[in-house]
Amino acid sequence: MHVPDGFINAPVSAATGALAATAVAVSLRGARRELAGTGQGGGGAERTAPLAGLVAAFIFAVQMLNFPVAAGTSGHLLGGALAAILVGPYTGVLCVSVVLLMQGVLFADGGLTALGVNITDMAIVTTVVAYALFRGLVKVLPRRRRSVTVASFVAALVSVPAAAVAFTGMYALGGTADVSIGKVFTAMVGVHVLIGMGEAVITALTVGAVMAVRPDLVYGARGLARPLELRTSPLTAPASAPASAPAPAAAAEPVPATAAKPVTPTPAAAPRRSVRKVWLAGLAAALVCAGGISYYASASPDGLEKVAHDQGIDKNTKKHATEDSPLAGYSVKDIGNARLAGGLAGVIGVGATLAVGTGVFVVLRRRKAEGAAPAAGVAGERA
Amino acid sequence: MPPASFAPSLEVSGLAYAYPDGHQALFGVDLSIERGERVALLGPNGAGKTTLVLHLNGILEAGAGSVAVAGLPVGKENLAEIRRKVGIVFQDPDDQLFMPTVREDVAFGPAAAGLRGAELAERVTEALERVGMAGFADRPPHHLSFGQRRRVAVATVLAMRPEILVLDEPSSNLDPASRRELADILRSLEVTVLMVTHDLPYALELCPRSVVLSGGVLVADGSTQELLCDEELMRGHRLELPFGFDPRSVSLPV
Amino acid sequence: MGAGHAHKLYRHGHSPVHALPPHCKIAAVFCFVLIVVSTPREAVWAFGLYAVLIAAVAGVARIPAGFLLKRLLIEVPFVAFAVLMPFVAEGPRVQVGWLSLSVSGLWGAWNILAKGTLGVAASVLLASTTELRELLLGLQRLRMPPLLVQIASFMIRYGDVITDEMRRMRIARLSRGFEARGVRHWGVLAKSAGALFIRSYERGERVHLAMVSRGYTGTMPVLSDAAAGRAQWTRAALLPLSALAVCLLGWTL
Numbered sequence: 001m002h003v004p005d006g007f008i009n010a011p012v013s014a015a016t017g018a019l020a021a022t023a024v025a026v027s028l029r030g031a032r033r034e035l036a037g038t039g040q041g042g043g044g045a046e047r048t049a050p051l052a053g054l055v056a057a058f059i060f061a062v063q064m065l066n067f068p069v070a071a072g073t074s075g076h077l078l079g080g081a082l083a084a085i086l087v088g089p090y091t092g093v094l095c096v097s098v099v100l101l102m103q104g105v106l107f108a109d110g111g112l113t114a115l116g117v118n119i120t121d122m123a124i125v126t127t128v129v130a131y132a133l134f135r136g137l138v139k140v141l142p143r144r145r146r147s148v149t150v151a152s153f154v155a156a157l158v159s160v161p162a163a164a165v166a167f168t169g170m171y172a173l174g175g176t177a178d179v180s181i182g183k184v185f186t187a188m189v190g191v192h193v194l195i196g197m198g199e200a201v202i203t204a205l206t207v208g209a210v211m212a213v214r215p216d217l218v219y220g221a222r223g224l225a226r227p228l229e230l231r232t233s234p235l236t237a238p239a240s241a242p243a244s245a246p247a248p249a250a251a252a253e254p255v256p257a258t259a260a261k262p263v264t265p266t267p268a269a270a271p272r273r274s275v276r277k278v279w280l281a282g283l284a285a286a287l288v289c290a291g292g293i294s295y296y297a298s299a300s301p302d303g304l305e306k307v308a309h310d311q312g313i314d315k316n317t318k319k320h321a322t323e324d325s326p327l328a329g330y331s332v333k334d335i336g337n338a339r340l341a342g343g344l345a346g347v348i349g350v351g352a353t354l355a356v357g358t359g360v361f362v363v364l365r366r367r368k369a370e371g372a373a374p375a376a377g378v379a380g381e382r383a
Numbered sequence: 384m385p386p387a388s389f390a391p392s393l394e395v396s397g398l399a400y401a402y403p404d405g406h407q408a409l410f411g412v413d414l415s416i417e418r419g420e421r422v423a424l425l426g427p428n429g430a431g432k433t434t435l436v437l438h439l440n441g442i443l444e445a446g447a448g449s450v451a452v453a454g455l456p457v458g459k460e461n462l463a464e465i466r467r468k469v470g471i472v473f474q475d476p477d478d479q480l481f482m483p484t485v486r487e488d489v490a491f492g493p494a495a496a497g498l499r500g501a502e503l504a505e506r507v508t509e510a511l512e513r514v515g516m517a518g519f520a521d522r523p524p525h526h527l528s529f530g531q532r533r534r535v536a537v538a539t540v541l542a543m544r545p546e547i548l549v550l551d552e553p554s555s556n557l558d559p560a561s562r563r564e565l566a567d568i569l570r571s572l573e574v575t576v577l578m579v580t581h582d583l584p585y586a587l588e589l590c591p592r593s594v595v596l597s598g599g600v601l602v603a604d605g606s607t608q609e610l611l612c613d614e615e616l617m618r619g620h621r622l623e624l625p626f627g628f629d630p631r632s633v634s635l636p637v
Numbered sequence: 638m639g640a641g642h643a644h645k646l647y648r649h650g651h652s653p654v655h656a657l658p659p660h661c662k663i664a665a666v667f668c669f670v671l672i673v674v675s676t677p678r679e680a681v682w683a684f685g686l687y688a689v690l691i692a693a694v695a696g697v698a699r700i701p702a703g704f705l706l707k708r709l710l711i712e713v714p715f716v717a718f719a720v721l722m723p724f725v726a727e728g729p730r731v732q733v734g735w736l737s738l739s740v741s742g743l744w745g746a747w748n749i750l751a752k753g754t755l756g757v758a759a760s761v762l763l764a765s766t767t768e769l770r771e772l773l774l775g776l777q778r779l780r781m782p783p784l785l786v787q788i789a790s791f792m793i794r795y796g797d798v799i800t801d802e803m804r805r806m807r808i809a810r811l812s813r814g815f816e817a818r819g820v821r822h823w824g825v826l827a828k829s830a831g832a833l834f835i836r837s838y839e840r841g842e843r844v845h846l847a848m849v850s851r852g853y854t855g856t857m858p859v860l861s862d863a864a865a866g867r868a869q870w871t872r873a874a875l876l877p878l879s880a881l882a883v884c885l886l887g888w889t890l
Contacts, residue, residue, distance in 0.1 A: 491851055
């Protein structure tokens with residue numbers, strides 16, 4: 001998805017460049033707030049650089065982690081949604097932008113003049129869409145760990161096609177190629193719905209893994225952890241606090257005591273229903289997207305398959321020539337397999353989307369049920 | 384304020400601290416270290432050693448009691464001065480060496496204190512020479528061996544000409560040769576040293592005096608050899624000598 | 638990445654190109670790419686001249702052609718895109734053998750290929766003649782916000798450390814007989830990714846402590862501030878200026 005020089009014309013490149021610069025400037029301010037943590041040494045602006053730098057290094061590294069799909073193909077995380085959920089939207093925009101900047105300057109991956117386009121598309125749109133959706137869902141859903149996983153899933157699922165839509169928009173304004181907007185839109189969004197499925201599964205699983213061990217580190221779920229704080233109760237003797245329950249493991253973290261506000265517990269019956277509602281909504285959304293694909297696929301099978309093919313390559317291959325450095329993973333993967341992804345979009349779009357979606361939810365549910373109990377104990381051990 | 388030259392390098396009195404989550408780590412610690420002394424801080428995991436260390440340069444603020452470095456009380460108003468005087472070498476040199484090259488990393492502390500130009504360069508060279516790493520100034524830290532990184536980490540702190548050098552587990556992950564080299568370097572320094580460690584033979588080799596921190600209070604303070612020979616004390620605080628090591632039989636280097 | 642592995646990207650040398658201050662080089666490359674992008678695609682010869690310019694710079698910098706060409710591979714996905722364009726684009730079509738190709742699609746493909754390749758080539762030249770550290774200093778001197786430069790520096794410094802951690806986790810998985818083969822193994826991989834995040838974040842906290850302990854208050858001390866002289870700027874401007882001349886010719890001819 002890294003756009004090269006010359007793909008988008010100069011005025012639109014310049015405009016997105018200005019937009020990206022503004023967004024990064026705003027994020028620099030916002031990130032200070034997000035990263036001013038509760039840990040040792042107090043908060044303040046001086047935490048921003050080391051923490052954001054390490055998060056950027058993490059995103060850079062995790063993009064090299066291969067997730068095998070089938071028959072030798074593998075995908076990898078784009079990381080926008082993950083960053084937004086784990087460290088907050090501002091830091092997320094900032095870190096992904098830095099990663100893109102370095103990729104452009106060091107590896108020539110993405111053109112220098114297209115940097116604005118790339119940042120707008122992959123850092124800003126992805127992160128902001130993912131975080132807005134995530135927060136919205138977390139607010140609506142019951143205050144539970146599983147809700148965070150479900151929200152992460154939906155946020156990541158939508159964020160990738162959203163970036164594709166944004167790209168199509170930029171292309172409509174300043175594309176230099178004479179391909180109809182409809183074709184670009186169909187191909188981009190179609191393929192990215194599929195990529196989004198993968199992104200969603202990985203993001204949800206990763207957020208779940210972090211939630212299980214250090215829920216306090218999941219920025220998007222901070223509001224969720226705090227109500228579990230039990231320490232201010234005047235009746236509880238200090239010694240009995242650790243034994244209170246496995247669930248409020250987050251309370252062991254250095255969270256400011258002022259945040260401990262009693263919160264009315266949500267009735268137990270309501271959560272299940274709203275989870276199901278979102279689940280159904282998600283499925284419906286997937287169905288609509290997938291339906292769109294199949295419609296266009298039958299309308300223009302040729303063009304779609306080809307453009308999709310090409311976009312698939314882009315997604316699945318990251319290449320440059322630095323072998324046997326730690327960046328070796330950042331290297332050529334089998335291009336031929338991308339054809340598979342492209343073909344898939346047109347031919348079995350609907351079926352695959354539904355099957356994967358259903359499968360994911362089933363797996364997630366089971367995993368959450370298994371993982372919740374032992375994981376809670378670990379977090380309490382820290383400090 | 385008492386004149387700096389007569390004040391002990393480190394004066395901790397009645398220091399107590401609880402983390403924001405309510406977990407209390409220190410329950411009134413008193414410790415005084417004279418100039419030029421080398422003291423080992425021993426104690427089991429979770430005894431509060433790291434918490435104590437983070438008070439020495441004001442990263443954590445004392446809940447009760449006080450810390451003074453060379454007569455200067457640790458507090459918000461003189462944090463910059465305190466951080467120049469207290470050099471902490473953290474356990475993982477990768478955390479300590481955050482700059483792109485060794486030279487820049489060693490220069491970071493003095494430069495943050497306002498030094499520039501020839502004076503800064505001189506400080507850097509001097510510090511690197513004292514740890515025997517002068518030939519590596521332009522290398523990126525990632526390319527050094529672990530032992531070399533640990534020595535550079537010591538240099539980054541020496542470059543600030545600290546009043547007291549605080550080392551967190553200095554011998555961890557070192558091979559025997561690097562361990563000995565580091566010991567030689569530490570012995571050659573004319574600076575007060577507080578060494579946090581589980582490595583009891585290393586403490587015996589380097590520090591004439593030891594204190595034992597357990598459960599957030601100091602439970603012993605005396606000659607390292609005597610403490611290590613006190614089997615009851617050792618057992619009571621989960622301190623164990625390595626197999627076959629007998630502190631009585633060791634003749635200490637002078 | 639990290640400076641240590643920079644030799645894969647960076648080719649050590651003592652050419653006039655290597656010797657230029659980094660901010661001059663960054664500015665020159667950026668202007669060059671900007672000029673290339675704004676050249677009309679019909680001026681085919683102009684792109685040939687640009688390629689000659691790039692080759693000349695590479696010659697002066699003594700960057701072997703093979704090295705440059707191999708790094709150009711980064712472009713491959715968009716070459717594929719360009720190749721498809723004549724098939725899917727609209728407009729009048731021409732018959733080439735048994736293929737029916739769109740004229741505007743051909744132009745579009747050419748446009749992307751030429752400009753993209755030149756852009757990548759220029760960036761590769763920059764990265765192979767400038768050390769990582771220098772690049773960051775250059776960006777800082779070009780008024781990129783210091784905080785952003787700091788974040789990028791940390792990313793570069795710890796990129797290696799974190800990649801190494803990831804590799805160790807993978808070896809640990811393999812040693813216990815786990816090999817990810819399909820979607821059903823994603824849970825384990827995601828747990829690794831989660832653990833990697835926690836380690837990275839906690840390392841960030843420790844690095845912060847180490848920095849604060851040495852007097853960090855939010856700004857990095859500026860250690861070297863070598864401003865570029867007029868001569869250096871002039872030399873760096875050679876590339877974009879000659880490109881500008883070509884570009885203007887391209888618009889007028």
